[in-house]
Amino acid sequence: MTHQDRQQSNCRVSMICGLLMSMVAGCGSGNQPCTVEGSVTYKSKPIEKGAIRFVTEDGTPGEGDLGPITNGRYSLTKKQMMAGKYLVMISAFQDTGRRFIPEPGAPEVVEERQYLPKKFNSSSKLKVSLKGGANTEDFNLTD
Incomplete structure (x- = not known):
């Protein structure tokens, strides 16, 4: 050579x-690890009590995360999600006014109903891309 x-x-x-x-x-x-927090409103009013779930999509590593919505705010900072694409599912709950005892000896339970349309939870098409580090994603839901 x-x-x-x-x-x-x-x-x-x-x-x-x-x-x-x-x-x-x-x-x-x-x-890259990431966190996400923000606000959630429905018809311009903060969701007082609910849940938000980030489900991984398109090869995003990790498991996603789930957390409570309280007084229109959520914060998913404890479990490490990874930067990437996520499907977002949001549920909101209202007290029906009904109380019951689910089984003998159990404490009284307040019945709640989920009131958001399916397009925000079981049939959600809400998608976000999160970058490494801290992210803010606000959701202003309307019919």
Whole structure:
């Protein structure tokens, strides 16, 4: 092998290594931890009591997260989610005024009903992309 052949071969190896390194770095960029918090309103009024769930999508690593909505606010900061795309499902609950004892000896329970349309929870199409670090996502829901 001539000196020129070795130089060309080394150049090719360097280019291939550079390409592989950039591909590996690109794959890892979605593995950045993130948190998310924000507000949730329905018909311009804060949701007083509810739940919000972030479900991973499109190859986003991790499991997503679920947390309460209280006085129109939520904060998912304890479990580490990863940067990426998420489907968001939101439920809101109202006291029906009915109270009952589910079984003998159990404490009295307040009945609640979920009042948001299915398009925000079981049939949700709400989607967000979260970046690494802290994120704020506000949801202003309307019919």
